[in-house]
Amino acid sequence: MSMIELKITGMTCAHCVQHVTKALQGVAGVDQAEVDLAGGVAHVRGQADSAALIAAVQDAGYAARQAG
Template sequence: MPTILTVTGMTCEHCEQRVADALAGVDGVDDATADREAERATVEGDADTDVLVAAVEDAGYDASA
């Protein structure tokens, strides 16, 4: 079952890629995508939600689970 994060602050495709790359770098993530229009990121894998939120925040965006 995927983990869905609410991500705000993405304004372009580059932002989406930056969020997806930040999430993909977390141990336990098999796949990650971001959608700026939906203000959402979807993560496949068994990574800890708090670590995912921290990775997005470290990339410069606001996130919550």
């Protein structure tokens, strides 16, 4: 199992966190997704493709890029 860290911008509240979390969890291969509003990051565990994760976040209305 791998861990992908994404930097996410555009989140302003707990609802945003829920929306991004749901989007990430909908991607094939995601076992767990944790989104941190204060840090503007998401940690995703599983076998998901980072491009698919970024696309899911963007489709949800937020900007994302792979951290690191």
